[in-house]
Amino acid sequence: MLFDWVYGLFSNDMAIDLGTATTLTYVKGRGIVAHEPSVVAVQKKGSTKRVVAVGKEAKEMLGRTPGSITAIRPMKDGVIADFEVTEAMMRHFINRAHNRQTLVKPRIVICVPSGITEVEKRAVKDSALAAGAREVFLIEEPMAAAIGAGLPITEPGGNMVVDIGGGTAEVAVISLAGIVACKSIRVGGDKIDEAIVRHVKRKYNLLIGERTAERIKIQIGTAAPTRNFMTMEVKGRDLVGGIPKTIVVDSEEIREAVSEPVAAIVEAVRLVLEAAPPELCADIVDKGIVLTGGGSQLRNLDVLLSDETGLPCFVCDEPEFAVVLGTGAVLDELDLLREVALQ
Numbered sequence: 001m002l003f004d005w006v007y008g009l010f011s012n013d014m015a016i017d018l019g020t021a022t023t024l025t026y027v028k029g030r031g032i033v034a035h036e037p038s039v040v041a042v043q044k045k046g047s048t049k050r051v052v053a054v055g056k057e058a059k060e061m062l063g064r065t066p067g068s069i070t071a072i073r074p075m076k077d078g079v080i081a082d083f084e085v086t087e088a089m090m091r092h093f094i095n096r097a098h099n100r101q102t103l104v105k106p107r108i109v110i111c112v113p114s115g116i117t118e119v120e121k122r123a124v125k126d127s128a129l130a131a132g133a134r135e136v137f138l139i140e141e142p143m144a145a146a147i148g149a150g151l152p153i154t155e156p157g158g159n160m161v162v163d164i165g166g167g168t169a170e171v172a173v174i175s176l177a178g179i180v181a182c183k184s185i186r187v188g189g190d191k192i193d194e195a196i197v198r199h200v201k202r203k204y205n206l207l208i209g210e211r212t213a214e215r216i217k218i219q220i221g222t223a224a225p226t227r228n229f230m231t232m233e234v235k236g237r238d239l240v241g242g243i244p245k246t247i248v249v250d251s252e253e254i255r256e257a258v259s260e261p262v263a264a265i266v267e268a269v270r271l272v273l274e275a276a277p278p279e280l281c282a283d284i285v286d287k288g289i290v291l292t293g294g295g296s297q298l299r300n301l302d303v304l305l306s307d308e309t310g311l312p313c314f315v316c317d318e319p320e321f322a323v324v325l326g327t328g329a330v331l332d333e334l335d336l337l338r339e340v341a342l343q
C-alpha cells in the first residue's frame, strides 16, 4: 500500500487504450488500473456541460436518462467525435489512475487507429495535454495489439494481427517494428450490434436497444455455422402495438444477420494479405494470424477466417487487454517507443 503510494508520486507514466467501446488505462509498474466503458453522462445547462458520471456508472444511464442528462459515447468509429467530452473522460481516467497524488505530470502513450488523419492525431494529443499529460506519444493500434499479444515484432519476419474493437477493425502485417501492410475499416462490434437491431426490427417488428443487441451477440452470436444451436429470449418494444413484447431469437438467424459486417472484416484481411510482400506471407503461412480486441471473441470468427484464408487463426489470451498491455509495454522500453511512435 505504502509502496504503491510512494511509487505513484514519482513514476506516473501511463498508457491509454482510448477505445470506442472501452477505455483501459495502465500505469507503469502497476499494470491495468481501469477498464471502463467509454461513456460519459453530461448534464446540459444552457451552453455549459457538466460531467455527472464516467464509465460504468454512465453506461448504466445509456438510453435511460432524464431530459437534462445525456449519456454520450465521445468516441465513434475509433476516433474522437466529441472533443470536449473526450477530454473530460481522459482527465477523469488520468486523475483516477494517480489518485491525484502525483508530483509530476505523466508521460502518456495513447494508441489510435492506423487510419487516423493528421487532424485527428492532433486532436487526441491536444486532448491528452489539456487533460494533464506532460508528453504524449501515439502508437498505432495494430502495433500495440501485436506487442500485447507477444508477437516478435522487432524481428525480420512477418507477423499478422487482426484487432477488432467496438468501432474499428485493424488488420496489419508487421516486421522489424514497422507496419508493412495494413487496413483499418470502421467496422467492429458496434456495426455487428446495429445489424442485430435491424434484423430484430425487420423480422419481428420489435425495437431493441444497443445493449440488448450486444447481449444477443455475446450470448448466441456466431460468425460461422455452429453445431451448438442456441436460442435466447429478447425483450423490446413492439413497433405495431407500442407495448413491451418478448420474442425468441436463435443463433442461426443471428449468424445471417451479422454476416455483412463479418464479411467486411474477412475482406480486409484478404486485402492486407494481397498487399503484403511474398516473403512475409510465407512467414504468415507458418505462424498464422493472431486475433486481438474484444470483438475477436465473436464465436467462431477464428474458424471463419481460417476457412476463408486457408491460414491458421488464433485468438490471443485475454484479447480485450492486448492493446493496452502492448501500449504499456513500450513505456518500459523507451527505444522501442521512439521506434514505433507516430510522428
Ligand SMILES: Nc1ncnc2c1ncn2[C@@H]1O[C@H](COP(=O)(O)OP(=O)(O)OP(=O)(O)O)[C@@H](O)[C@H]1O
Pocket (backbone or CB within 6 Å): 017, 018, 019, 020, 021, 022, 023, 077, 078, 141, 164, 165, 166, 167, 168, 169, 188, 189, 190, 214, 217, 218, 293, 294, 295, 296, 297, 298, 299, 319, 320
Ligand atoms: N464475447 C464477445 N463476443 C463478441 N463480441 C464481444 C465479446 N466481448 C466483447 N465483445 C465486443 O468487443 C467490442 C469491444 O472491444 P474493445 O474493448 O477491444 O474495443 P475498443 O478498443 O473500445 O474499440 P476500438 O478499438 O474500435 O476503438 C464491443 O463491440 C463488444 O461488444
